[in-house]
Amino acid sequence: MTTEPNLPKSIIWRERPFPNSNFLLLLGEQPSLIDSGFVAHAEHTAYLTREFTTRLSWVANTHWHSDHVGANAILQQAGAQIAGSHSDAESLFRTDPGCCVAEYLDQPVPRYTVDNPVGTGDRILLGDLQWEVLSVPGHTPGHLAFWNAEHRLAAVGDTVTAHDVGWVNVMREGTRALDAALDSLGRLQALDAQLLLPGHGPLVTDPSSAIDNAIGRLERQRTRIDLAVSHGAKRILAFALMIHGGMAASALDDYLTQCEWAQDAAAVVDKTVAEFSRDLVDSMLRGGGLTLRAGTLYAAASSSPVDPEVFDLPFPRAWPQHPGQENRTGDRRHDTKDDTNER
Template sequence: MSAASALPESIRVFERGWLSSNNVLLVDKARAALVDTGYATHAEQTLALVRHALGPRALDLIVNTHLHSDHCGGNARLQAHWPCATLIPAASATIVRDWDEPRLSFLATGQTCERFAFTGTLAAGERLTLGGVEWEVIGAPGHDPDSVMLYAAEPRLLISADALWEYGFGVIFPELEGESGFAEQQAVLEAIAKLDVRTVIPGHGKPFANVEAALERAFSRLAWLRADPARNAKNALKVLIVFKLLEVRAMTLDSLMAMLESAASLRAAAQQLAPRSAWPALLRELVGELAKSGALVVNGERLEAPAAAV
């Protein structure tokens, strides 16, 4: 039996490609809720998936684990279709209310997100009922300082967002800006290890059941990153380059260089790896490694997403 098939009937996971986070649809008699909404360019697809699953029923609630563009990019489209309530992490409330773009992550990562509203917040220790299941909100800083997870002691289920995947976790973004993130990620992994979890629904990838093995891999990777923070910076650049290519499908090295100079998170990562004069060489090195792994295709000065990428 797969981990997904073991989920309660009230919970359905839309496993998405890496441009969009997974969406978790939880339905009970009181309301229909969606945890995380994917990326902006996939918003119509997200809407179609939810409409098909709900039929004539409306979506009542959006819950965002954190406000990276691949987790909240569909908010505005869903809100335009349904007058649904929206809960976001409490620590993000002010910047979303003011739509403070320098403090939101979208411009800093070279990504996009249509402005959306929210009606309430989530804070660690709070409880809410979704899909007929009671969930505890757990703080999950590390990948993102404001991120939260949702844990249900019965049926021993964790919606982990980007704090834990089956094979790793999300980029530790605070460390790019010289702020603490590794220690927080360590604490989050230790907190997960203390929970009684049978199934994890991650932000990316399929739901999985072998939580102990996933945690072992995550602890090992975190130790590797902490041993040389440049590794986190290099990983961040690779992830953000591939993400952009998944969105636009093709771009030139010159346009990638322009994005590196204009997007604060990319710029901060590059500064950890090389002086400004060496950035063109750095990009070519990273692009070469990504091409070798099959993450992109190099055609002269043009970079392309693999044909099979979604």
């Protein structure tokens, strides 16, 4: 693994298949990792990091989805500090049930905390370079990007990729989330970056065109909410099938009936969950997003296998509280509609 030729030598980049985010290591005075992949491959992420440095100062998270924070816990235990958005930091401190959207999406996340909350205008030394923090809500409310003006580089997480745009949770947040995502893309476009380092897929070598395409896609979703629901649902379901190693077609309806995201998506488009599930799977099979082999549905995109033991991890509602937490926050805030379900 080497750095890309159009990146500074201190930046180590590897495109990784789902369910991991890309590997982005910044070497120098403060060796730092931007995002840390999925929990099932946390040890491998740590191993990749040790190939280049014996010390990791920071893990800077663009956002708190499971495929971006999965190695946070073991890297934090080994001495790395975690940087993340203020909203994510507060929710994690309170151990809100909605942390990392883990329970909502049925995605395992190991418990971690944010040591250094950051927001727009803050500057942080990652590796040998100064990076400005940008708030780019949309894909998640607390989503961040990191901008290096010297090399005109932006690490953008799931805000935009070379061929896609991050799904927006209109099922929970409505069209205001699409408005926020469009505003974030407009501010990224104004940077006039030479290169974008996305959370998934290849380096974005033509940022202007990629952002224009993403804006167009979100504008269409803004006028047709069903397109926004479909965009998100397809990506959530594909990820679920990746981390579960596929799922029997006969069991999928029952699985989706238990998923809050599917319940919400069906309600937005005025369907039953069964109708929504059938239409979603049919659409993905026709479009090539899913394959059916011997009665089992699989995500078509390449992915790394996942040890099923990761599903033994507790959801955030079961994470132990910090000393003095009750005194600071009083009653715990609950971000999900039903607080009775356990994994």
